[in-house]
Amino acid sequence: MLLAIDAGNTNVVFAVLEHRRIVARWRIATDPRRTADEYAVWLSQLLQLEGLSREAISGVIVATVVPRALHNLQVLATKYFKTEALIAGRAPVEWGIALDVDEPQSLGADRAVNTIAAHALHGGDLIVIDFGTATTFDVSDYRGAYKGGIIAPGLNLSLDALVTAAAKLPRVAIEAPKNGSSVIGTNTVDQMQIGIFWGYIALVEGLVARLKQEVGRPTKVIATGGLAALLQDHTAVFDTVEPDLTIQGLAMLWERAHIAG
Structure with a gap:
């Protein structure tokens, strides 16, 4: 094993x-x-x-x-x-994909592994969104080449910054606001949850729309990371959620190295 x-x-x-x-x-x-x-x-x-x-x-x-x-x-x-x-990324498990970016050596290992796994599982032009400490958007083309992406503050990081910088704001849970889709909060906690939750969905949807426009071809959106499951029922932007994408990519790299060996 x-x-x-x-x-x-x-x-x-x-x-x-x-x-x-x-x-x-x-x-x-x-x-x-x-x-x-x-x-x-x-x-x-x-x-x-x-x-x-x-x-x-x-x-x-x-x-x-x-x-x-x-x-x-x-x-x-x-x-x-x-x-x-x-x-991952070192011999004998090099990426095996083109990294069409200015500084390929600075690409995070998790982002490269996610790109490899997403291409193997889904093919075509892809946007992979990984909800971690930072939220990363990674674009790959139909050949599997990594084309670049976006780094945004993660959900928890955004909440931490808000609570730390504003003395009177309490820490709130990251969850769908209890008043459903309404974006008019009537108390401090509701207003914070709306800003964090619906604000973050708006960020994701807006950035995906811009990325798709720039790619200019039909593009599937793959979500991964711990918070993807929290958001998936409240937006139609994800085509699929792969909670174990990085682990799957590591297994693929392992197999490739041993088949080549």
């Missing part, structure tokens, strides 16, 4: 896969200071709860946008899973 690790700015996701099927999945807060030993204790207990063993893991692949976290994840693979971790 394969252990796929997606180290993001907020969380590290660990997933065990068997032939691309996700057997188990866990997440832990990202902390570059967390040692391989700490990861191992936490992960071993979770594997046991799922009826799995460390010995069942025959490969490890990592994608990270937090360079300081990488070393300890590599040590985790060699020390506790007796295998060398493959690093």
Whole structure:
């Protein structure tokens, strides 16, 4: 079985896969200071709860946008899973797609992996929206080439900025406002939820409309990330939601490397 690790700015996701099927999945807060030993204790207990063993893991692949976290994840693979971790974007798991942008080396690993997975699953011209710490919009063409995109503040980040900067505003839950589709709030909490929730949907819909206009061809919109499920019932902008897109892409890269090898 394969252990796929997606180290993001907020969380590290660990997933065990068997032939691309996700057997188990866990997440832990990202902390570059967390040692391989700490990861191992936490992960071993979770594997046991799922009826799995460390010995069942025959490969490890990592994608990270937090360079300081990488070393300890590599040590985790060699020390506790007796295998060398493959690093997405490095030999022998290079992207294998054209990166038609000014600074290809600066593209986040998760965004490249999402592009690869979305193209394999859906084909055609695509916009992939990943709702994470930041919300990223990634455009790829029908050949699978990465063309560029947009980086916007994430939903939680937007709320944090609002609460931090305005002393009298309370922290509110990120959820659909209780007054339905009305955008006239009658109290502070309602007004904040409307601004965050419907304001963010307006941001997504507006940016997607501009991207589609610029692409100029029929374009499918794929959503991923933890907050995609929260928004999907309140907008028609998504063609599909793929909650495990990055993990699926890592499994595809692993398979490609071993078929090529």
